[in-house]
Amino acid sequence: MTGKPYRLPESAGAGRLTDRAKPVSFTFDGKKMTGFAGDSLASAVMANGQRLLGRSFKYHRPRGLVGLGSEEPNALVGVGEGARHEPNLRATQVELYDGMVAVSQNRWPSLGFDVGAFNNRLSRLFPSGFYYKTFMWPRSFWKTIYEPTIRHAAGLGKAPTGRDPDTYEQLHVHCEVLVIGGGVTGLAAAEAAASTGARVIIADENPRFGGLADIAGGKIDGRPQTDWAALRVQQLAKADNVHVLARTTVAGHFHHNYLLLFERLADHDPQLIADGVPRHRLWKVRANQVVVAAGAIERPIAFANNDRPGVLLASAARGLVERYGVAPGLMGVLFTNNDDAYRTALRLKEAGVGIACIVDVRQQVDGALAEAARAAGFEVMSGHAIAGIETDIGGKAISAVKVAPYSSGQGRVINEEKIECDFVAMSGGWNPAVHLWCHNGGKLKFDDSLQTFVPARHSDAISIAGAANGRMSVGECIAEGYAAGEAAAKAVMSKAKAVRMKPPSTEQEAEKRLEPIWFAPATGKYNEGNKHFIDFQNDVTAADLELAQREGYESVEHTKRYTTLGMATDQGKTSNVNGLGVVSQATGRVIPEIGTTTFRPPYTPISMGSIAGTSVGKLFLPVRKTPVFSWHEAEQANFEPVGEWRRPYCYPKMNEDRQAAVNREIMVVREGVGLLDASTLGKIEIKGPDAAALLDRVYTNTFSTLKIGKGRYGLMMNEMGFLMDDGVTVRLADDHFLMHTTSGGADRIAAWLEEWLQTEWMELRVFVTPVTEQWAQFAVAGPKAREVLQALGGDIDFSADGLSFMSMAEGRVGGYPVRVFRISFSGELSYEIAAPANFGRGLWDSLLKAGEPFGIKAYGTEALHVLRAEKGFIVIGDETDGTVTPLDVGLDWAVSKKKTDYIGKRSLEQSYLKAPNRKQLVGLYTEDPNEVLPDGAYAVEKVTDKPPMKMIGQVTSTYWSPTLKRSIAMALIEDGRNRMGEMLLFPLAGKVVKAQIVDPVFYDKQGARQNV
Amino acid sequence: MLLIRCPVCGVKGEEGDFHAGGQAHVRRPATSDPVNITDEQHRDYLFLRHNPKGLHFERWRCDRGCGKWFHAARDTVTLDFKAYYKIDELPPVELMRQATGYWAEHFAPHLKATKAKKPVAKRNARVRS
């Protein structure tokens, strides 16, 4: 295979963007190839004589280039290696650089020989909705045969291997006018808007501006369109109030003119990456006004086997020649229903590329361009259509097309004629690129002359101009661009003087009306060996759409989902209107009656890296650290995340595993004294004349009766009557309380109290101040806790009477100003000592030093949890899950019967919350004391060979208890309190564990140990 | 991503800087009479919310700003904010008049009070509804 004939000689005036003096080498599927600077990956591969660029998604049919830019459905490639591999890029948009490593996708084991292509032979197994139909039975086949096979053979690109080494960034920007698209319309709009002094952003997805100015024909001010565009770009780039963004896709338009712009800063040049330039940048733009000037996309024609490599859009053929100097083939056939496509024939002839004939479905062809083509010697076969394609055995190269007389509405092929060729340039007309117009609710209407949807109305501050608005001549585009830009700026810049833009003079060949063709009849039996592709990327054919209609999926949204039309990564850019045309013919309804499906962001896929931006690694989520975090680190604690906090799970010593460390820490607390960093505990100060009244309304129990210096355990419900938080609240003064919440609930509960005060009980005079970070707080727990504190010295009386259970004292300990609370979550004699955060580390060190003679050791959160479970204390989020009431967990004693109103009270009166068969908290002893049940294990009424089994409850907490030297668990079991002693069955993988219902307080039922 | 303005501190910010608090003007029965709450009243308070197409009244909190709750009138079709007003206020009279369906019924007594030249209490916690 030699590339020579496909790269056109420079003398042909082709290859405007390539620099023949700068050869570039690269590999495609491991094959060494060369191109030139300025090539796209697609053009360079084509220049090397390779037509086959990928395999299709469902049938694995060989596929080649279809489009010129972002509309490309077939040529999806992966670029880069290892961690830098990026899949699913459109080869038409990939700018070639020296040393590029690119691979095709969706083929296995190789592009030329593909195992999955046998799907094509079995295509009757893959009709519309094939997932629902084919793979339903036998059921066991799904896991063993269907899924693995499909997963292996289907799917698009491969994910990169390894962590992304590149950087990404995000920008938040405001502007008065954002112009989407840098063709002549967008440039005119930006120029007009910028002239008022407005801040303007103009973004285009391509590396250079001008849109299709280079292939649209016609002149501006007597010179090529590209000259006019180049001058505009130059001037805009110089203006201080304009951002000119190339390689930047406006990916989505959202509420209140919020837009996401995806800029590819360094994809085209690895040196930039090496220099530290971010690979991609995501612009988050809030624009006062938006002008959509996104241009138009040519549509294919649905003829038999129109997906063969070598069949491409007429604009793509023209662009390949004009921009890259690459011939789409050696001899082509042009298949059209409109005048614009004749420009392709004329341009290709100029460059020396052969066109055997022009096949035009219209009976009468007499436009200026057609006349020019005839004058240039082209044979124009009017009233004809392509009825079939002949290829080599594998369908990878075209050898001829079959052309037959055609008239609209006729379904039979007669008198077909064979024309030898190796490529087909097709054009079914142009669709305005209305995607961004539609993202946030823009409405469309059907345009009869263009046979497509054009913008109708929008409720946002957004306008649309040029080809995107159905204006297909350069004169109209520029005039409309100027008007849209001026109107947008004026709407914002009320005082600015607008410089009235004078549209330049333009000349362009007039075009006659196109004739819609939604389906070209095929040679042979209907749909026998013929596929009329509508959606190339998702392999949806005209027959699939017709089948969906016959099966009743008549709504266009249903058709879309059933057939997957337009649901691929190209979002149906080339398939949408053709699909509607087929549905229209199949149902006899006109297209406007069928309507369109919804276009959704992104316009083209954006990278995950750009979405993450700089929020990666340590910046992903800030870690909250307590004042003694550095000590935990130095002790090589095992950390666990608790919300945004990192808390020590345990402190393993040398050669100790986690379980051993936890067991040791528990026994230290039970037998000596332990030290816990409890600083994460939520702390909220509640102050004001109505502080007690507020607490009475948010807690289930009463706080107005609490004496100063005393604490009380409180339960909080939501209005549904379900537990949401708990903790000890202490009265510091008549009008001043300190509320403790769970570590995870601190922010939520503070916001919850604020909400009630601001929105419901506005008359309450209370301030709520979260102070969690202001205090370091440590639990000193164990039989020797008192001795440690007494050894530390200070002005607080730690004797049993001096500081009784559930009391607090303020004073100094070891020289530090502290609040001491005698509360216990372990069941042992226990004090929680709080000091201002900046004294935290000092106090911690002093406690360890004073405790040394008593064998004090730090303990972590897991020991804390086991200690509390041994005592049957609940943890919000373990024993509760948002559907559990205080009654369910046996905390009736903490629910006031006297108070008339508190949050959740009315709900507790509902019969379903009082029902006797609700799940209730119980303890569990496994029959085998060494068997620790898994967390969340289900108890069932009866064990059967296979599910379903009636479940009667689940394990909420489960541990090995070193204190009791056996396993313990807590569980919520239906009617559990009435089933004491009953043996429950827990079916697990490969075994059934038996456990007996017991009292959930496993240790020191009288609470004697904390009362010493 | 909506743009929102806080009527308390005046800051204009992104939707993410605010917290959506659901339907506005929901009355908590227990606050006025905790003893006689029927099951129906309780159900409506807990669960019954309206989702009109068009003009709607909502609660928002100025999360990253002043932290205050406030009210907003918003068109659920165009997503335009029609008014922002304080948490203890009723919507502007012209919006109460434009309201339809549930909201028209809800505001009718207040509009009657306005017609009768009784001033609609601007800042009175107890009249709020």
Ligand SMILES: [Zn+2]
């Ligand atoms: Zn505010």
